[in-house]
Amino acid sequence: MLTFVIIILVIVSLLLISSILMQSSKGGGLGGSAFSGGMGGLNSVLGGRNAAGFLAKATQYLAIVFFILIILINFMVRGSNNQRSVVQEQAKKGVVTSSSSLPRPAGIDFE
Numbered sequence: 001m002l003t004f005v006i007i008i009l010v011i012v013s014l015l016l017i018s019s020i021l022m023q024s025s026k027g028g029g030l031g032g033s034a035f036s037g038g039m040g041g042l043n044s045v046l047g048g049r050n051a052a053g054f055l056a057k058a059t060q061y062l063a064i065v066f067f068i069l070i071i072l073i074n075f076m077v078r079g080s081n082n083q084r085s086v087v088q089e090q091a092k093k094g095v096v097t098s099s100s101s102l103p104r105p106a107g108i109d110f111e
Contacts, residue, residue, distance in 0.1 A: 002073070002076050009066070009069045009073065015058075016063060019059045019062060023052070023056070
């Protein structure tokens with residue numbers, strides 16, 4: 001299940017990157033330059049005004065799906081892995097290391 005969700009996340013990530021790069025910015029950006037120069041190819045498919053609106057909505061929806069998938073993966077991984085950190089394990093055992101039991105660095109006089 002986790003592998004399937006990660007594959008979907010990769011696909012959504014690539015689509016999100018594509019939708020962001022195809023949008024034209026104030027400076028021109030990539031603006032669909034790979035699609036027959038400027039927004040020409042995309043405009044011919046979607047129409048002039050609809051191209052920018054479509055890409056903006058696609059970016060919004062893909063970003064929402066991206067964050068939902070990230071949160072879902074986080075819960076899936078955290079739920080399957082019950083390991084604690086080393087600090088948590090030592091605290092659970094009640095092991096306390098005082099600074100006096102640690103070795104002193106050579107060549108430094110603390111007194």
